[in-house]
Every structure is written in C-alpha cells, then in structure tokens.
Amino acid sequence: MKKLILICLLASTVTAAQVQLSGVVLDANSHREVNGVNVYIEQSSYGTVTDKSGAFQLDLPDDLKGVEITFRHISYEIQKIHIDSLRTDTYVYLVPRVIPLPDIEVYGQNTMNKIDVKRDIPQSIKIVDATTFELRGFADAGDLLKTQAAIQVQEEMSGKKTLSVRGGNADDVVMLYNGVRMNSPFDNVFDFSLVDLDNLERFEIIKGSNTSLYGPEAFSGVINVVPQIERDYTLRVHYRLGTYNTEHINNQLYTPVGRQHFSYSFTDASQRRRFIDAASDAESITNNQRHHSANLYANIGKDAALNCMYTHAHLDYANGRDQESVGQTNNIGSVKYIGALGPVQHVHFLAAYKEYDEQQSLNYFDTSMQRRIDDQAFQCDVDKTFKSELFEFLLGYNLKSAHVDFADDRTTSQMPVFNQQAEINRLHHGMVGILKTKAAAGQGFLQNFHVDLSLRHDNLNDTVSGQLESSETIAEGANLHDNQWRATHLKFSTFADGYRQNMAVKAFMNFGSNTKFPTIVQQLSVPLNDLGPGAPLRPEQVTSYEGGVEIFRESQDPNAIDGWHAEAVFFRNYYTDKFRPFSSPGIPVVFYDNIPTAEIFGVEASFNVYIFKKKIDMHAGLAKYQISEKSAFPFKSDYKQTLDVTLNHAGFSVLFHWFHESEQVGWIRTFDGDFAEITLQPFINLDIHISRSFRLNSGKIFVNVSGRNVLKSEETVLQGLAIRDRRAFLTIGAQI
Structure with missing residues (x-):
C-alpha cells in the first residue's frame, strides 16, 4: 500500500512538473496554416513540428525559465518567441522569405511528400503549390495551368481540355497522377478537365524533352x-x-x-x-x-x-x-x-x-x-x-x-x-x-x-490481335x-x-x-x-x-x-x-x-x-x-x-x-x-x-x-x- 501511494505521489509530481505549450502557426499575410514548421529550443532535445493545420504541441519542464522557442521553416523568416509569451498567445505568425533557407530536416516529414521530378536530371522545373490555387475558384487543372506562360490549353466543345508545353502538341505531354501514367494508350492524350483541384498538394511540371525517368513520350514536358x-x-x-x-x-x-x-x-x-x-x-x-x-x-x-x-x-x-x-x-x-x-x-x-x-x-x-x-x-x-x-x-x-x-463506323444516307x-x-x-x-x-x-x-x-512492340476491318478504299x-x-x-x-x-x-x-x-x-x-x-x-x-x-x-x-x-x-x-x-x-x-x-x-x-x-x-x-x-x-x-x-x-x-x-x-x-x-x-x-x-x-x-x-x-x-x-x-x- 505504501509503495502504491509513493508511485502515485511521484506520478503527480512528474505531471505537475510539466507544462504544455500549444498553438497554431499561420502565414502573416494570407493567414493560411503553415505545415512542417520546426518548433524547438536550441541546443536541447525539446522539439516538435506543426501538422497540416499548423498546430503544434510542445511538452516542457515547468522549471524551464527564460528560454526562447524557435520557429523555423524553409520558406519563412526564423522567429524566436519567449516561452512566457507562448503561454498566452494562441497564434504565431511567420513572415515569408524571398530566398528559401538551405534545406533543413523536418521532423516527421512524409516520405512521399518529396518532389518526385527532382529525381530526374536537372532541367526546367516549376512547382505550383496548393496555396496558389486552393479555394481560388479555378474550375479544374486545365483552367489553372493555362495561367502559366509556357502552357497553352485547348478546349473542345465536349469540355475536354488538353494542353501543350513550349509550343508542342497535346500528345507530347506525359500526365502523371502521383506517378501513375494517365495518358490514353490510344492517342497519348489526357483530359485535364478530369483533374479536380480540391484535394491536391501541388503540380510538379517539367518543361522540355530531356526527361529520362518518365519515358520517351514526354517530348515537351511532364x-x-x-x-x-x-x-x-x-x-x-x-x-x-x-x-x-x-x-x-x-x-x-x-x-x-x-x-x-x-x-x-x-x-x-x-x-x-x-x-x-x-x-x-x-x-x-x-x-x-x-x-x-x-x-x-x-x-x-x-x-x-x-x-x-x-x-x-x-x-x-x-x-x-x-x-x-x-x-x-x-x-x-x-x-x-x-x-x-x-x-x-x-x-x-x-x-x-x-x-x-x-x-x-x-x-x-x-x-x-x-x-x-x-x-x-x-x-x-x-x-x-x-x-x-x-x-x-x-x-x-x-x-x-x-x-x-x-471501332469506328460512319454512314451517309x-x-x-x-x-x-x-x-x-x-x-x-x-x-x-x-x-x-x-x-x-x-x-x-x-x-x-x-x-x-x-x-x-x-523496346516497344505492337501486335494486332484482332482483325482489321475497313471499307475497301x-x-x-x-x-x-x-x-x-x-x-x-x-x-x-x-x-x-x-x-x-x-x-x-x-x-x-x-x-x-x-x-x-x-x-x-x-x-x-x-x-x-x-x-x-x-x-x-x-x-x-x-x-x-x-x-x-x-x-x-x-x-x-x-x-x-x-x-x-x-x-x-x-x-x-x-x-x-x-x-x-x-x-x-x-x-x-x-x-x-x-x-x-x-x-x-x-x-x-x-x-x-x-x-x-x-x-x-x-x-x-x-x-x-x-x-x-x-x-x-x-x-x-x-x-x-x-x-x-x-x-x-x-x-x-x-x-x-x-x-x-x-x-x-x-x-x-x-x-x-x-x-x-x-x-x-x-x-x-x-x-x-x-x-x-x-x-x-x-x-x-x-x-x-x-x-x-x-x-x-x-x-x-x-x-x-x-x-x-x-x-x-x-x-x-x-x-x-
């Protein structure tokens, strides 16, 4: 019984000796939540990272006095805030940088969130992040991408939207959805009106024909x-x-x-x-x-x-x-x-x-x-x-x-x-x-x-497995x-x-x-x-x-x-x-x-x-x-x-x-x-x-x-x- 009381007292003492800091990190201009911000105390083991909603939670000893909490993100100015201020302030606002910081490790970063196209040889790459188009009223991917100077969009009467890069044709562009090839095997074309913008992280765009990773069909881009x-x-x-x-x-x-x-x-x-x-x-x-x-x-x-x-x-x-x-x-x-x-x-x-x-x-x-x-x-x-x-x-x-x-059948009268x-x-x-x-x-x-x-x-092989039927001429x-x-x-x-x-x-x-x-x-x-x-x-x-x-x-x-x-x-x-x-x-x-x-x-x-x-x-x-x-x-x-x-x-x-x-x-x-x-x-x-x-x-x-x-x-x-x-x-x- 005495041991149980002692354990309870120790547990309550440990609990009392902890303080939990929590808040939300926002962009100072757009007030959008900032994901992937490293929140830590320098030269210590205390640290965490903001989640998709910009929220963070940091457990610290209660007797930690006079220290500053550092907020660091590759695209924002580093900010240091006194620990006492964070006990009352709910929101932390970060000012965007013009020059991104050198690459830093983000605790808990998703393995699949890395930019895939950078695994190819260096070439002209454009990243269109969700902050550019999310909740902005673009109808679909074709509607968004036509705002790029190097991209032109052709819309058919049916609503089908195909696009070209650098003056090429629609079948010169390889379209991938999270790495999955979406082009039709029939004509190597994809309808970009089918891509809804509501649940996307970003667009990764390769401009040019020198990709090796994504196949020979990418004559003008990926x-x-x-x-x-x-x-x-x-x-x-x-x-x-x-x-x-x-x-x-x-x-x-x-x-x-x-x-x-x-x-x-x-x-x-x-x-x-x-x-x-x-x-x-x-x-x-x-x-x-x-x-x-x-x-x-x-x-x-x-x-x-x-x-x-x-x-x-x-x-x-x-x-x-x-x-x-x-x-x-x-x-x-x-x-x-x-x-x-x-x-x-x-x-x-x-x-x-x-x-x-x-x-x-x-x-x-x-x-x-x-x-x-x-x-x-x-x-x-x-x-x-x-x-x-x-x-x-x-x-x-x-x-x-x-x-x-x-199959294609056409008749007149x-x-x-x-x-x-x-x-x-x-x-x-x-x-x-x-x-x-x-x-x-x-x-x-x-x-x-x-x-x-x-x-x-x-190495490409075509085999005509069915009978080719056509009119005589x-x-x-x-x-x-x-x-x-x-x-x-x-x-x-x-x-x-x-x-x-x-x-x-x-x-x-x-x-x-x-x-x-x-x-x-x-x-x-x-x-x-x-x-x-x-x-x-x-x-x-x-x-x-x-x-x-x-x-x-x-x-x-x-x-x-x-x-x-x-x-x-x-x-x-x-x-x-x-x-x-x-x-x-x-x-x-x-x-x-x-x-x-x-x-x-x-x-x-x-x-x-x-x-x-x-x-x-x-x-x-x-x-x-x-x-x-x-x-x-x-x-x-x-x-x-x-x-x-x-x-x-x-x-x-x-x-x-x-x-x-x-x-x-x-x-x-x-x-x-x-x-x-x-x-x-x-x-x-x-x-x-x-x-x-x-x-x-x-x-x-x-x-x-x-x-x-x-x-x-x-x-x-x-x-x-x-x-x-x-x-x-x-x-x-x-x-x-």
Missing part, C-alpha cells in the same frame, strides 16, 4: 499531380455556381488513424451552354461529370511508406444541335511503395491498372458516326537509388502493357463510307540509369557543381500492322548553385535526344483517297539543348522592396520525321504524316517583385517561340505574356491575372492536296479572383468570387459557340 496526404479538416464541403448554368459540388472526408491517413472525395459537376443562334434550350451543349477518389497512406517505418489509390471519373456530353453524345469512364487503381525491401534500401515501386471506355455518337444532317474505344493499361515502375558521399545512381525499370479495342475495327496490344519495356555527382564547389559563394548523366533504352491506306521499335539515348546535364545571406543563384544546362513512337490513333490514320496509299509512320526524333538561370535577391533596406526573383531559360528542339496532324473539309478524321524536319527555338522568362513583407507579389511571365513548321504544331501561339498581381492580407487574397496570347495558325488539307491557312486572332484579357477565409473555433468558412475575361473584347464565335466571353463564378464552402 506534369505530375500530387494529391494531399494529410488534411487540416475532417469534413469539407464546397459549392460553385456561375456562367453557363455551372453547378459544382465537392465533398471531402479525411480521417487519420495512428500513422495511417484515409481520405475520400466526391465531385458532381454540370454545365449547359447555348449556341448563339439556338432557337431553344434543346439546342444546347450539356456536360456532366462525376468523380470518386479514395486514398490510403500508411507510414510503415522509418523512411518507408505505402500509398493505395482508387479513382473513378465519368463524363457525359450531349450536343442537342448536332445530335452528338459522348460518354467517357476512367477507373484507376494503384499501389505505391517507397522504402526498403528487406536489406535493399531506397526502393521506389509503383503498380497501376487503368481502364478507359469511350462511346461517341454523331448524327449530323445525313451523316452518322458510331465510335467506341476500350483500353486497359497496366504500369509497373521500380527503381533503386545507390547513395555515396560522391554520387547518387538511380537504376530503374518501366513496364507498360496496353490492350486497345477500337444509310450507306457505309467508313468502317474500321481493330484490337491492338502494346508492350513497352524501358530501362533507365541516372548518375548524379555530389561535388562541393567550396566555401565561397558557389556551393555545388554537379555533372549528371542519364542513359535510357526503350480506306483499307488501301491503313497503316496499322505489327511493329517493333527500339531506341537508346544518352543525356548530359550540369547544375550549379550559390548562396549567401541576401542572394541565391541556380543554373543548369542539359543536352540530349529522344524518340517518340507512333500512337495507335496515328497508325490508324489514313490519307485522302485521291492522294493514294500512305506510307507507315516512322518514329519521330528530337535533339534538344537547354540552359537556364534563376536568381533570388532579398533587399537589406527595410524601406525598399522585400526582394525579387528572376528566371530565364532558352532552348532549341530540332525534330526529324516530325508527326504532322491535319484535317480535311467534310471528313471528321485527323490524318498524320511525317515531315522531314521541324524546329522550335524559344526563350522563357519570369520576374517576381515582393513588396510589404510579401503581402504583394507581382509576377511577369514571357514565352517567345520561333516555330519553323507551324503545320506540325497547329494553333499554337508563338508569343504569350502574363502579369499576375497577388495581394494577401488578413485572410483576404486577391489575384489579378492579365494575359496576352498571339495569333494561332493552323492548316487544313484541301481536296486538291494543298494546305489552307486558318488564323485565330490575338487575345488580351484579365481574370480576377477574390477569396476570403474565416476561422470559426475548430472550423473554417471560405468564399471566392471569380471573373474571367472581364475586359470588353470583340466577340469571337467558333462553331456557333461564343468563346473568350465574360464569365463569373461564386464558390462558398466550409470545413470542420
């Missing part, structure tokens, strides 16, 4: 969409309404269980647009989308994590005027593991399965079309990184297996004029090695200088048959960085080549009947070199601007056997052929100025390209300029986005075999986004108002639809 793992809420609901009878509702659920994180998201969206000469609502375009996604993240050990994901997306499009309908369904499941496999350390493993189904029907005057695409794809990526004091070496293997079932059906199996093996040196330049301004190499080999030019292609490429890159108290500089240069194999839809392409049979498409090749420099500068004068950030990149892409797409009047089929050579030379630049402790951020972007053969890159602006002014203060966020796109030129093939030029005029306008969030106990309410194309401009009509018109949207939501 976009990796990273979903959120941890959330600062349990339940979030938001609703958007606006122009075109837009309605968009999103529900998100998140629950952590120990070191596991589970999330589920559901989105239901609809839109209806009338043709300008429509007699009634029946002659309208309607779009309906539904998304389901579930994500399970499990931290299963030191530097080891498992991520399981499932996504379902369905789109329905109906055109009452042209009696056209499209139905698309995507189902994707994936498993991703990062960590050790037995004694083998630093392993990345990804396995994914994707199903895509599309049904299209068109009845226009006396023409009828029925089109069906079914494809199933399996992806498996595994790589191992070997690390030493002098270098890192990544050795990886990629497997992509796809089966495509395609009940007479068949076009019939094509085939089943194709595609098997793609890839091996990649990336060597990165770790040479330190010294103790002066220049900190590091790296020379990196990559080697990639690809079309069959003569059909290019679909068994293929076997191989390609090996070496890439070279250098990287250097320098740092001092008020300035940081980064520079890179790379050189390499790449080979892109014809997609299945390109092989199905046929020429016009009067031009005779077409030759099989040959793989296209690109040789590219690129260089860039990035400078951060902080002002030491408190009465001047806070600092600035400048970036400039130049590149040259030289193509041989470039695929050229073209259309013909009266025939709703895209044709392809090879042209001997093409070239794109470009310069991209951006400049940021930060004022009033980064309350105001002014960003100017410029992309200027010289395209030698515009028929191979149809409807691409060779000049784009953007100007963004962002104001963050006391929970308010205002964004002004001004943009200028030059004219876009494309060609159609006439019946006599010549090309006719089509031009879309230059476009200048302004978008405005105004957001406000309110903290209410353990919850939050947020409101956003967005206006698109608010400047008065000449009306532009395409296929009976008004484009480049004014649009307005209101978004309201809450979370707990």
